[in-house]
Amino acid sequence: MTTPFIVKLVLVSLLLFILFNLGRALVIMVKGQHQQPMSHFIGRRVLFSIAVIVVLLVALGLGYIQPNPRPY
Numbered sequence: 001m002t003t004p005f006i007v008k009l010v011l012v013s014l015l016l017f018i019l020f021n022l023g024r025a026l027v028i029m030v031k032g033q034h035q036q037p038m039s040h041f042i043g044r045r046v047l048f049s050i051a052v053i054v055v056l057l058v059a060l061g062l063g064y065i066q067p068n069p070r071p072y
Contacts, residue, residue, distance in 0.1 A: 007059045014052050021045045 025041035059065045 004059075004064050007055065007064050011052060011055060014048050014055070018045050018048050018052070021048070 021041045021044045025038045025045070028036070028038045028041070056065075060067065
């Protein structure tokens with residue numbers, strides 16, 4: 001496996017984990033379960049969103065991924 005593929009795989013897995021935590025918070029909000037507070041899952045979502053941004057910036061800086069060229 002090449003490095004750009006691994007970076008993309010990490011990014012996709014982080015995004016799926018973000019969606020999972022957002023769904024868990026939604027279930028807690030709708031059903032009113034109080035085992036864990038909703039803010040726990042929302043906080044995780046924010047933490048992993050920051051991790052996605054950091055991974056993207058590092059991968060762009062090191063040249064592992066390339067942004068789209070300018071359209072004009």
